[in-house]
Amino acid sequence: MSFQHLDIATLTTWLDEGRxxxxxxxxxALSFAQGHIPGSRRLDNDTVGDFIETTPVERPVVVVCYxxxxxxxxxxWLAGQGFAAVYSLDGGFTDWQLRHPERVEA
Structure with a gap:
């Protein structure tokens, strides 16, 4: 299993469509608290187990970093855990914030 790249424009469309x-x-944690994409949840070593247990493997997963x-x-790694569609957001949160400052939640 592998992941796919996702660009900001596609994620924007997905969110607008309510996908x-x-x-x-x-x-x-501090960076996430200062701003993140609405609807996203922070994932770290402490929360990843719960995420894997509670998220259906057929649900697409978009991973955001800096x-x-x-x-x-x-x-x-998440694709290796059995998730069917895993995406890495190209440009990360930094690029998202530049393009969509109005779509950042603190």
Whole structure:
């Protein structure tokens, strides 16, 4: 299993359409608290077990980090856990915030 890359424009369309996807943010707690994509949840070593247990494997998962680099490793790992469609957000939260400052939740 592997992950796919997702660009900001596609994620924006998905959110506008109300498409069901689990948005997970792997940045540190302070960064997440200061701003994140609405509807996303923070994922770390302490919460990933619960996420895996409670999220259906057929539900698409979008992994967000700072710039779209570490999210690729996390996405590959989640795909290895059996999730059918895992995406790494290219450009990460930094790029999202630049393009959609009005769509950031603190």
């Amino acid at each position: 069901d996807a689990a948005l997970v943010d792997i940045r540190d 710039h779209g680099h570490s999210s690729q490793q996390a996405a590959a």
